[in-house]
Amino acid sequence: MGKTLMSRRQLLLNSGISVIGLSLLPAFPGSALAVASTSDTLSGFMSFCRLAPGHVNLDExxxxxxxxxxxxxxxxxxxxxxxxxxMVKRDGYPDxxxxxxxxxxxxxxxTLLSIIRAWYSGVVEDGTGAATRRK
Structure with missing residues (x-):
């Protein structure tokens, strides 16, 4: 019983981000994915993202x-x-x-807000682009 169960909110957040993130993969050209695949770029982005959304365990x-x-x-x-x-590296912001x-x-x-929004919602576009149908 020493393990801590994941909260419902955290489970929904992680699940939503995973589903949306994985669904984005085929939507982008290989050249855009190649930019993010370099280890230095990804490492720097992930390091920054641990500060921005305030979570340590983020999926690379x-x-x-x-x-x-x-x-x-x-x-x-x-x-x-x-x-x-x-700026973060130079000035060492605590949070x-x-x-x-x-x-x-x-x-x-x-830019900071777009990164935070992307991690929390799994969306990088403004608006949904979804059409609604009325009866």
């Missing part, structure tokens, strides 16, 4: 897919993420709240 396969999707969606993402990661406060009025805050 999902991280790779999210990086590829974010890069494909926004041509400036790679450059902006590099600046953001360098995402301190980083967010430091980014007030800075366009890099949008």
């Amino acid at each position: 396969a999902i991280g790779s897919q999210l990086y590829a999707a974010l890069s494909a969606k926004d041509a400036a993402f790679v450059e902006n993420f590099g600046k953001l990661a360098e 995402v709240e301190a980083l967010d406060a430091a980014l007030a009025g800075n366009t890099l805050r949008d």
